[in-house]
Each structure stands twice: as structure tokens, then as C-alpha cells.
Amino acid sequence: MTSMIELIDVHKSFDSLEVLKGVNLTVVKKEVVVVIGPSGSGKSTMLRCINGLEPILKGKVIIEGEDLHGPHTDPNRIRQRIGMVFQSFNLFPHKDALHNVMMAPLKVQKKPKAEAEQIAREQLCQVGLAEKMHAYPDELSGGQQQRVAIARALAMKPDMMLFDEVTSALDPELVAEVLGVMQGLAESGMTMVVVTHEMGFAREVGTRLIFMDGGVIVEEGDPREMIPNPKEPRTQKFLSMVL
């Protein structure tokens, strides 16, 4: 089985506002799916439905063959296999970098302290923050915070990663260091769904490009073909604005 994520006719509403209007998406192992679309089109909501942070109204979310909303499924256990990184970092401000990263292995996976710490050190080295183990989030730059957040997600050894506009809150000169880490991760074979406006990243790292608008997937394809030659008028209009 290589299908990591399957969304089948997923509908989602906030009160009377229908935000996802039947989303179908299958992501297979090692794919790097880049999601673009105008603000409010439901990109974040789709990511949050993939790991069950948002309940859905209708449809199915299947993670590695398991129905996320199945009667015998524990969503907490499934979430351990799905790393997620947010636009606003969401590091735990009361813990230093090391403890941010080791918290979940320690408390969720119940690993022994020494092992959790070992994992955290390795992950922080991986994202180039060996020097910042004991820095608190407010002592780190945005780019460094976001790399800690990535390390924190990776410490759970997830099978797939979700990125929600992780460079949008960063100063331009800090974007590259975060994209670099993500590119390395993609090259190591991680399955990824990346919501971003970085078209360079989409072209170079993405294996598939998805354009969302109004709560549905309007168009998808190979980024290297789709970016220069979008088929749908809505995609054309959006791309002409961001490029």
C-alpha cells in the first residue's frame, strides 16, 4: 500500500459557511504535493482535516489505509504519524528548543528521557540548530523558530508532513533557510503536502501542484507543466497574479 493520504468527497462547514465542497485527493508515498490558491479557498482547512484537527461534515479521510473517523480509530494515534508545521510556528514558549522537540517523544510516545533527548538533539542538528538547543523561542529568529518547529514534528518520526504557509510569516531573508530544510526533507523521501506561495519551491521540489479555489480542487498537474501552462481560467488568473 503506497497511498498515504486519501480524501474522499470531503465536505467541511463552519456553521453555515461551507469551506470544503467535496475535496478528493490521493497522496502516495514520497510525493511532494504543493497546494496553492487564493486566501480563504480552504487550503488550511484541508490540511487540518487531513490530521483530524477539524471534524468533517461528510466524506472520508483515510490515512495509510485507516479511516481517520472510523469507529475504532484513535485519532491521537494517527496524528503521531502526521507531522504538521504552522505559519505562526506555535512553539511552546515555556520550553527551550530541546524540550520543545523532546516533549512529544517523551510524553506521547513515552520514550525514556535519555532516548527522547537523543532524538531531539539529532533533529535539531539536522535542521542546523545544534548551537541553539537551550534557547527559548523568544530568543530565536523566525527562521530558527520555524526550524525548531520542523524538528519538533520530525522527532515523532512521522510518515508524512503537512506544511501550512510556513514561510509566510518570515522576513524575506529568512525564507531560504526554512525552504532549504524542507527541500532536504523532500529529497530524503518524506511524503509532504505543502501549502505555499513560493512558486520556486513548487517548481523545483514539488512532484505535483494543486490549485484550490472556493473549497474545491480546480486543477492539478506536474508543476513544471502547470505553472507555465495552466488550463483553467481561474488558475491562469491566480498564477498571473503571484508570478
Next chain:
Amino acid sequence: MNAFFNGEIFKDSLWLLVKTLPTVFEVLVLGLICAWAWGLALSLIRLSRFRALRYLAGAYIDLFRGLPLLLLFIFIYYGLPHAGLKLNALSSGVLGIALCYGAYSAEIFRAGIQAIAKGQTEAARSLGMTHGQAMRYVILPQAVKLVVPPLTNELIAMIKDTSLMSVIAVPELLFRAKEKMGVVANSTPLTVAALIYIVFTIPLIRVAARMESKRRKRRPGGKPPAGITPEAGIADAQLYDADIAAQLPKGGYG
């Protein structure tokens, strides 16, 4: 002047009143522990996903915020015995404080928990933490820092409200001061009682004010806490101001 400050009576009453302090502390410490534990439990129930329990906790909080503590003391001490439940004066005092201040504390804890940015819960849950784990390891440790100033203010109000227990014959400061006033036909004992209250409340008032000004300096203007976007930081601070400040006792609750 002599009616309020007579040297001889002052010395007499001072010792008499200081001797009541162990009792006052006992009620205060027990009441405080019970009220805060009960308040924390109530706030967690109030934010849980069990609708019926949420509703019950909300109703409890509204009810006990709406009742005068004095009435509660009298009800527990003089009313409950009619229903066959007889508590001594001290236990009645502790129970009254726990019931009433539990409701206030619950609102303070709830505001503190809700002031922690939603992103914190999301980050915790996305790592596979359960609701309980997210509360315990991520939300509560941060909320505790936010609720220390309002809880300090609450403690000040609680200290003053121990005086209400004089009506249920708890031998505390005001009770003894009134007794002594009757004997010496002079107000000096009351002056002494006032001084003793002030010795305990004023330092706490200063501490609370210091924490408040430090928080104001740090939060909205300065660097926002990590993991919170600047807008969210300000929104939090405003929520905190509006919500927690609104819960604060403005004086005694009696």
C-alpha cells in the same frame, strides 16, 4: 482620639487579636487550597467536550458568583443543621470560601486557559497529544503564569472576607475585636484589627500592582511571546485585560 487609640487598650487588644491569627490562617489556607482546586476543576469541566457537564459547571459558577458570601456562611452554619448537617464554625467557614471563591477562581482559570493562543493547542494536538496531555504539558503551565496576578487579587479579597465569618462565631480578628470593644467601651480594638488586616493586604496589593505593570510593559508593546503572531499577542492581552480584569473582586464579596 482616645476613643480610637488608647495606648493601654491597644497593647491589650494587640495580643488578643494576634492570638486569632492561627485560626484565620487555618481557614484561609484550607479555603484557598479548596477554592483553587475546585475552581481549576470547574474551569476544566467548563471547557470539556461534555455538554451536560459544561452546562452544570456554568450554572454553578453563575449561581455562586451571584450569592453574597455572608448569606452562604449563615446558610451553612445556621441553615444546614435544620437539614441534619451540622458543621462546626471553622469547617463552615472553609466550605463557604471554597464554594464561593471556587466559582470566582474558575472564571480566572478559564480566562487564563483561553488566553493561551489556539495555536498552542493545535500544535500539541498535531503531535498526537490527547486533550488532557495538551492541557497538562502545554496549556496549563502557560496559563498558570497568567493567572497569578488575578489570583493574588483574589487572595486579598479572601483575606478581607474572612471577617465575614465573625457572624458565624469563628473566633477570628473582627469577632474578637468586637467582643473586646464591648468590654472596654472603646474603638481601639477595631483600630488594631484594621492595622493587622492592612499589614497583610498592603504588601499583596503592592505585589499584584508590580506584576500588573510588568505584564503591561512586556506584553502588548514589547516582543510578543514566541509562537504567537504580534496580532494574536495583542488580542490575547486585550482578552486578558477585558476578561480576567472583569472577574476580579472589586472589594469584598460580602
